[in-house]
Amino acid sequence: MSKFKQKKGGDLPAVNTASLPDIVFMLLFFFMVATVLRKNDVKVAQGLPTSDQTEKLKKDRSVYIYAGKPGLGYKELGTEGKIQIGDKFVNIDEVQPAILEEREKLRDELKDRVMVAFKVDKETNSGLIYDVKQELREANLLKVIYVTTQSEDAVE
């Protein structure tokens, strides 16, 4: 009687897949953390202009203003440029209360250093943006950033 029993046959041992779930879970957690589920639906066209002298947006202290012509599904509102703050369309005289309401969602210590991020479709009239900026001046929100797509050289 042999103490060490020879394995019978020359079958290849199966690859141990026990750690596969661990690997997959690791990836899963990464993407779960990295995912931002969109809170507000953007209801306006968003073909952003391009520029090459950009700086990074600090997301935790930004409130967004979207502008552009009404997007797909909102065609009944016409083709005139519209302003969207949060998840609703606002008129020019409602910009101030709407933006202050959005600011309340930020962390307390960042409320004084808020930056207003404009995500504006490139076909929008610049007069509309000028009006919004006048409203922001009245509300004393003076830091703004125009979000653009980065390109190597904007003038081509």
Place this chain on the structure above:
Amino acid sequence: MARRSAPEINAGSMADIAFLLLIFFLVTTTIEKDRGLIRSLPPDQPTDVEPPIIKEKNLFVVIVGKDGDLFVEDELMDIKDLKEAAIAFLDNGGVPAGQEGHCDYCQGARDASSSDYPDKAIVTVKNHRESSFENYILVQNELVAAYNFLRNRESVRLYGWKYTEVKAAIDEGLYTGDEDKAKEKLSIIKKMYPLKLSEIDPNS
């Protein structure tokens, strides 16, 4: 009596479940990194305050027409030439050497009919109400490019690095070395060519 070992739970399908979730999050993920042009708006002025008088030669007027035509100092100009024109204006340093307000770091043409000093030079943009936002950004971008060009030139001359590169590194937390010192240097450069961009009411 033989002890029955607890039956093992079959974990083979665990991977499948995890994959399912993984694919869901893969699809829904949008790793957003918004970038853009940062600008400070002027504070709201009470209407009864007289605006300060600015000499004509210290003003660089850019007018954007309805269809994106560009008028610089009343002359039609191509967008490609705007950066050069803005640099020439900002870097002019019109006050001659020896007089008060002489700019000793400017390398411009020293034209007496153009701006006195970078600090006094004001670029002002007037956009037609119906001009597109794309043109607005294009003009702003070229003007910022002019400022960045001058700032880079001075920072290379004084410290040996580019203003925009160091600023980007600090913003992204990648700067190695003494950050406070670098910030101080950045603000010195910034003071040499302060960003003075204004906008005129399109209705006026």
